[in-house]
Amino acid sequence: MPSLAERSSANALKTCWETSLDDHVIRLEWSCAGVIAAACIGGPIHLLHGSTGITLRILEGHRVGTQCLSWSHDGRLLASGGQDSKVRIWNPNSDQPVRVLDAGGSWVEQVAFSPDGYLLATAAGRNLKLWNAQGELAQTYAPHPSTISDIQWQHQGLFLTSGCYGQLATFTPDTRQPIKQFRWKGSILKVAWSPDGNYVATGNQDASVHFWYRKTAKDLEMSGYPTKVRELSWDATSRYLATGGSAIVIIWDCGGKGPAGTRPIQLEAHETLLSALEYQRKGDLLASGCQNGLVCVWNPRKKQTPLGTSQLDGAATQIRWAPDDRGLVASSASGLVRTVLSVAAADTSRGFAA
Amino acid sequence: MTAENRVPVTVLTGFLGSGKTTLLNRILTEQHGKRIAVIENEFGEVGVDNELVVNAEEEIFEMNNGCICCTVRGDLIRILGNLMKRKDRFDNILIETTGLADPAPVAQTFFVDDEMKTKMALDGIVTLVDAKHIWQHIDDSDEAKEQVAFADVILLNKIDLVSPADLDRLEARIHAMNPAARIYRTQDARIDLERVLNVGGFNLERALEVEPRFLEPEYPFEWAGIHRFEAGTHEFVMQDGPDPVMNCVLLPVHDATFESLEEVQMDAVLTFSDPEVPVQPDGKIIPGRRLHQLVLPEGEKRFTIEIPDAGDYALFTEHHPNEFQAVVYGSEPLHPPITKEYKPDHEHDEAVSSVGITVRGDLDQKKLNGWLQGVLMNQGPDIFRMKGVLSIQGDPRRFIFQGVHMLFDGRPDREWGSEQRHNSLIFIGRGLDRAALNEGFRQCLA
Numbered sequence: 133m134p135s136l137a138e139r140s141s142a143n144a145l146k147t148c149w150e151t152s153l154d155d156h157v158i159r160l161e162w163s164c165a166g167v168i169a170a171a172c173i174g175g176p177i178h179l180l181h182g183s184t185g186i187t188l189r190i191l192e193g194h195r196v197g198t199q200c201l202s203w204s205h206d207g208r209l210l211a212s213g214g215q216d217s218k219v220r221i222w223n224p225n226s227d228q229p230v231r232v233l234d235a236g237g238s239w240v241e242q243v244a245f246s247p248d249g250y251l252l253a254t255a256a257g258r259n260l261k262l263w264n265a266q267g268e269l270a271q272t273y274a275p276h277p278s279t280i281s282d283i284q285w286q287h288q289g290l291f292l293t294s295g296c297y298g299q300l301a302t303f304t305p306d307t308r309q310p311i312k313q314f315r316w317k318g319s320i321l322k323v324a325w326s327p328d329g330n331y332v333a334t335g336n337q338d339a340s341v342h343f344w345y346r347k348t349a350k351d352l353e354m355s356g357y358p359t360k361v362r363e364l365s366w367d368a369t370s371r372y373l374a375t376g377g378s379a380i381v382i383i384w385d386c387g388g389k390g391p392a393g394t395r396p397i398q399l400e401a402h403e404t405l406l407s408a409l410e411y412q413r414k415g416d417l418l419a420s421g422c423q424n425g426l427v428c429v430w431n432p433r434k435k436q437t438p439l440g441t442s443q444l445d446g447a448a449t450q451i452r453w454a455p456d457d458r459g460l461v462a463s464s465a466s467g468l469v470r471t472v473l474s475v476a477a478a479d480t481s482r483g484f485a486a
Numbered sequence: 487m488t489a490e491n492r493v494p495v496t497v498l499t500g501f502l503g504s505g506k507t508t509l510l511n512r513i514l515t516e517q518h519g520k521r522i523a524v525i526e527n528e529f530g531e532v533g534v535d536n537e538l539v540v541n542a543e544e545e546i547f548e549m550n551n552g553c554i555c556c557t558v559r560g561d562l563i564r565i566l567g568n569l570m571k572r573k574d575r576f577d578n579i580l581i582e583t584t585g586l587a588d589p590a591p592v593a594q595t596f597f598v599d600d601e602m603k604t605k606m607a608l609d610g611i612v613t614l615v616d617a618k619h620i621w622q623h624i625d626d627s628d629e630a631k632e633q634v635a636f637a638d639v640i641l642l643n644k645i646d647l648v649s650p651a652d653l654d655r656l657e658a659r660i661h662a663m664n665p666a667a668r669i670y671r672t673q674d675a676r677i678d679l680e681r682v683l684n685v686g687g688f689n690l691e692r693a694l695e696v697e698p699r700f701l702e703p704e705y706p707f708e709w710a711g712i713h714r715f716e717a718g719t720h721e722f723v724m725q726d727g728p729d730p731v732m733n734c735v736l737l738p739v740h741d742a743t744f745e746s747l748e749e750v751q752m753d754a755v756l757t758f759s760d761p762e763v764p765v766q767p768d769g770k771i772i773p774g775r776r777l778h779q780l781v782l783p784e785g786e787k788r789f790t791i792e793i794p795d796a797g798d799y800a801l802f803t804e805h806h807p808n809e810f811q812a813v814v815y816g817s818e819p820l821h822p823p824i825t826k827e828y829k830p831d832h833e834h835d836e837a838v839s840s841v842g843i844t845v846r847g848d849l850d851q852k853k854l855n856g857w858l859q860g861v862l863m864n865q866g867p868d869i870f871r872m873k874g875v876l877s878i879q880g881d882p883r884r885f886i887f888q889g890v891h892m893l894f895d896g897r898p899d900r901e902w903g904s905e906q907r908h909n910s911l912i913f914i915g916r917g918l919d920r921a922a923l924n925e926g927f928r929q930c931l932a
Contacts, residue, residue, distance in 0.1 A: 156571040173571050197568065215568075238541060241564075257543070278545050279564065297547050297560055319547040319560055337563075337599075338549045338556065353550075359600040405600070465571065 145429060145440035148459060149185030150470035153178055157463035159200055160450040163207035167224060168452075168461055170469050171198040177212055179224055180469065182454060182461070191222055191229075199241050204265075205249035213240025219254045221267060231267035235259065242280060246289030251305060253292055255280040260294055262305055274308050276301070282323040295320035295334055300344065314344050314351065321362045326370035331386055333373050335361030341375050341384070343391065352392050354384065363409035367416065372397075372432065374418050376406035381420050383432050401428050401438050408451040408462070415457050417474060421448025427462045429474060442472050492607040493570070495579045496683055497592050499633040500614030501623060502585035505643040509614060509675035509682075510582060514539075518679055520577040523569055525562065527584045538576070540565055544584060546591050554867050555892040558595040563602060570605045578683055579606065586629050589636040590870070590891055593688075597893045610685030613637035613667075614675065617656055618647040624659070628916075631838040634660055635870045635914050636890075637667045638687030645671045663838050664914055666873065688888060688895075705829065706758040707733075707802040710751075711822030712742045713814060714798050720791040720816050722771060724782060727810035732780045733762060735802045736773045736791065742798045742823045754802040765789060773799055782810075838870075840914045841923050848879035849909060850932040857930050858894070861923070866892035868918065874911025877902070879932040887911075 155172035162168050166182040175198050177191040194214020202211045209230070210222045217238050220229035237256025244253045251270060252263045257279050262271035278297035285292055291311075293302045297319040301310035319337035326333070334342045339357040341364070344350070354375075363376025371387040381399035384391040399420070408421035417439070421427045425444035430436075446466035453460045459473040500506050510524060523538045542561040549556040562581065569576070583592060589611055596608040613633045623630040634640065640660055645653055657669055668685075670677055713720075724732075735757045739746040753775065762779035765771065767787040771778050773794070780789060791814065793799065801814070806827065814820045854876070862869070873888040878898075887896030913923060 155573055158571065173568070174573060197572070199568075239565075279543075279560065297545060316550065317548060318550040337547055337558070337560070340550075 143440045145427070145442040145472040145474075147442065148183075148471040148473055150468060151180065151185050151187070153467040153469060155467050156465045157449050157467060157469060158198065160452045160461055160463050160469070161201045161203050161210075162452050162455055162461065163203040163210070163224070164205065164455050165207035166455065167207065168469070168471075169201050169203065169210055169224075170463060171201050171212065172467070173197055175214065177201065177210075177222075178469075179210075182471070185469075185471065189224065189227065191227065194218060194220070194240075199239060200243050202243045202245045202252070204245045205247060209245070209265075211243040211245060211252055211254075213243045213254060213256070215239050217256060219243055219252075219263075221252070233263060233267060233269075235261060236272075242283045244283050244285055244292075246285050246292075248289040251289055253283055253285070255283050255294065258296075260292075260303070262292075271305055271308070273303060273310075281319070281321050284323045284325055286325050286329055293323055293325065293332065295323040300332065300334060314349070316342065316351075318342070321360060322364050324364040324366055324373070326366045326373070326386065327368060328370040330370065331373075331390075333364055333366075333375075335364045335375065335377065339377060341373075341377070343384075343386075345390065352390070354391070357382075359405060363406055365409050365411045365418070367411045367418070368414050372411075374409050374411060374420075374432070376409050376420075379403060379405055379422065381406065381409065381418070381430070381432075383418075397432050397436070399428075399430055399432060399436055399438075401441070402426055408448045410451050410453060410460075412453050412457045412474075413455070417457075419451045419453065419460050419462075421451050421462055423447040425464055427451065427472070429460075429472075440472075440474075442470065444468055444470065492605060493576055493579055494609035494684065495581065495596060495606050496609050496685070497589060497611045498580060498582045498614070499587060499589050499611060499637070500585065501616060501620070501630060501633075503619065504585070504614035504616040505641070505672075505675040506582055506614055509641070509643075509677070510580065512675055513580065513679060513682070516679065520679075520683075521575070522578045522580055523576040525565060525579065525581045527582050527587070538569070540569075544587060553892070554590070555594055555890070556598055557591045558598050559591050562592065562595050563599055566606065567601055570601075578609075588629065589633060593636070593890050594893060596688075597890065597895070608688045609683070610638040610687035611636050612639045612641065612682050612685070614641045614643050615656075615660065617642045617644050617653060617671075620656065628837075631663065631916075632870060634663050634667075635838045635916075637664060638685045639682060640664070640667045640669045641675065641677060641682075642669060642671045643675050644673065646673045663840070664871075665840050665842070666871065666912055666914060705751075706755060707735075707804050708828055709806045710747060710754070710800050710802045710826050710828070711807075712739055712747060712798050712800045712824040713820055713822050714742060715791070715793040715796065716816065717793055717796045720793065720814060720820070722789040722791055723813050723815060724780070724787045724789075725811040726784060727782065727805065727812075729805065730782050732782060732810070733758065733804040734771065734778050734780060735776070736771055736778075737775075737800050737802070738773050739798045739800050744824060744826070746798070747800055747824055747826060750800055754800070758802070758804075838914070838916050839918055839920075840912055841918045841920045842910070842912045843874075843924055843927050844908065844910045845928065845931065846906070846908050847931045848877050848907065849930050851878050851880075853930040853932075854878070857926050861926065862889075862892045862894065865915070865918070869913055869915040871914045872912065874909070875899075876909050876911070877907040 155174045158173045159171040168180040170178045175193040177193040179188040194216045196215040198214045200213045219233040221231040235254040235256035236259035240256040242255035258276040260273040264270045282295045300314040302312040320334045322335035340355040343352040357377035361377030365374045373384045379402045383397040402422035404423040418430045427442045428438035429440045444464040446464040450463045461471045545560040547560040737750045760777045771791045876885040882901045883898040886899045
């Protein structure tokens with residue numbers, strides 16, 4: 133029986149290159165200079181040339197396991213965190229870390245350079261810390277009530293928001309206590325601020341998506357998802373929030389009076405639960421991946437069938453659009469890393485800008 | 487991932503000092519050829535090189551909707567979700583809980599979270615009990631009671647520190663709280679690994695693979711024996727025993743078979759609820775619906791059994807005759823050809839107890855669903871475990887189920903075939919209303 137994607141006669145997305153890392157790829161991050169960092173769950177971090185897929189370097193990563201990655205804004209430093217309770221800062225041109233930091237918890241699950249490049253935030257267990265570009269400790273925040281599940285910078289690094297069980301909290305680099313807290317009895321798995329800073333959305337363990345409207349601090353909960361929601365992505369205009377937690381891509385329209393009481397856009401092509409979801413950085417296209425490895429590219433405002441698809445060899449683990457939005461890189465649980473050109477770019481043979 | 491290659495998960499509970507760490511170290515160092523991942527509680531002390539040991543800080547995630555069965559362990563979801571992605575596969579996962587942990591959120595994690603339940607299957611809850619010190623907790627600690635009530639396997643550990651009599655008393659007490667669990671006596675937590683790791687406690691097929699008596703109803707008598715009596719008088723001779731009185735009933739039966747005994751069982755139960763007729767030593771025991779209360783002063787007591795017509799008679803006694811070295815004499819001691827022991831109807835002053843229901847007949851599916859929904863909604867938080875097999879009207883197959891709190895897992899199983907259709911179920915929980923559960927279930931019969 134043909135899959136939904138096949139029946140919808142979607143085009144196969146053109147593969148630019150692919151390579152196998154032979155281990156579950158837990159994180160992919162694209163530097164502004166066009167280098168892809170791919171972390172394997174077993175520890176090593178592969179640096180791949182974005183245009184060609186050539187392996188530039190394999191960093192040792194973290195013994196036991198690497199959990200997270202973040203590039204600095206200029207692509208000169210890569211931060212990684214792992215199950216050895218350490219944060220390592222790498223120069224992509226060297227095998228040895230530039231700095232090794234103690235994040236203060238057994239598993240380092242989040243690292244995030246600020247968009248302006250001056251600060252690095254790290255989260256390990258209930259501890260959130262800030263470091264400056266020299267690797268010096270800049271702030272140790274008051275411990276969170278439970279393990280921090282996600283962190284996100286806003287406004288170029290003026291504010292940092294964290295999510296955990298029981299609360300969403302916003303911090304500035306200068307004060308130990310949060311400047312704002314949204315308390316909520318539920319477990320937050322993913323935090324996503326709209327690019328314009330008006331909404332913060334969370335994906336939750338109890339199969340819901342929660343919105344907080346910054347100006348009024350009013351909140352709104354969208355429940356009824358089949359499973360926990362770990363995939364959230366805003367489009368560049370801040371109008372649409374794409375959500376996972378289902379085999380159907382559900383998109384809330386936050387324009388006008390907001391999503392309350394509206395019917396979301398629903399995109400159907402996946403036959404298993406979504407595992408990756410990302411809007412283009414600037415464009416309208418949305419990429420989604422699911423547990424049986426199907427990757428779809430959509431233009432949700434125009435068409436409710438995929439523009440193109442690509443089938444991976446195992447569950448899709450990560451999808452990241454290239455810095456120029458001309459294509460994307462996707463990875464699988466069995467270690468495949470594949471770049472595909474987006475539909476608009478597929479008619480040219482130039483590949484990615486590096 | 488198919489159900490067969492899900493990784494079995496064992497949860498170890500027990501108070502501080504009950505021997506969890508000893509058992510863990512034993513499991514990790516024994517040569518068993520299994521690769522085991524251990525999730526240790528934050529105070530754990532296990533450290534072994536060739537196995538994976540992860541330290542976890544208990545994080546209970548309650549949900550906004552207030553539903554206690556949605557309460558899960560966030561730390562386990564995070565850690566196990568990561569472990570399951572790794573290339574190195576594990577044969578078993580062992581989770582050690584803190585001494586005061588509530589086992590429910592741990593168990594529920596493997597039923598409520600989709601990611602967990604597709605990759606792992608809860609195999610069993612193993613509770614260690616410090617045979618010497620448990621008495622300090624068992625009366626006033628909810629945690630100790632819950633750990634016993636939730637268990638599939640209970641290890642009475644440190645048996646070298648207590649007398650056999652105290653151990654028997656403890657085992658009886660624990661058995662009354664959770665008759666569905668297998669109980670083993672151990673020293674230094676020495677136990678065959680297979681008895682701990684592959685229990686099948688949450689496996690529907692194996693859910694009823696426990697002591698067969700646990701699903702039997704409870705009776706006001708402990709023993710019955712069928713005697714073939716000639717017409718005339720016989721003697722019932724008793725020595726000193728545990729009680730100053732004992733109730734008994736003598737009923738005529740068709741013949742000396744178990745079927746005949748079963749036929750009069752219900753009459754015996756009804757008779758045992760009649761007013762007692764005191765009988766002093768040398769008094770008479772006569773057949774029929776009369777509840778004799780034998781009065782037992784110190785020393786040897788003799789009662790006369792008066793039989794009008796020769797035939798087979800079933801004698802039901804409140805206690806086992808062995809407790810009083812009781813013997814029936816004709817011209818010589820008589821040995822009843824048919825005897826049966828019954829599970830006694832304990833005095834349930836326990837906050838945590840079990841209710842077993844066994845009823846013949848088919849159930850009306852609609853009535854059953856309505857009743858179960860009501861029970862789970864109203865008493866779900868107090869029902870720790872339940873399991874059973876049901877006979878649904880119009881379905882040739884057995885319906886098997888098991889549950890934790892309000893989480894219910896059930897489906898049709900194999901056909902009944904030549905086996906007699908029946909319903910057997912057990913609830914283990916806090917403050918259960920035995921009469922209401924029995925009555926409610928009976929109302930579901932078609």
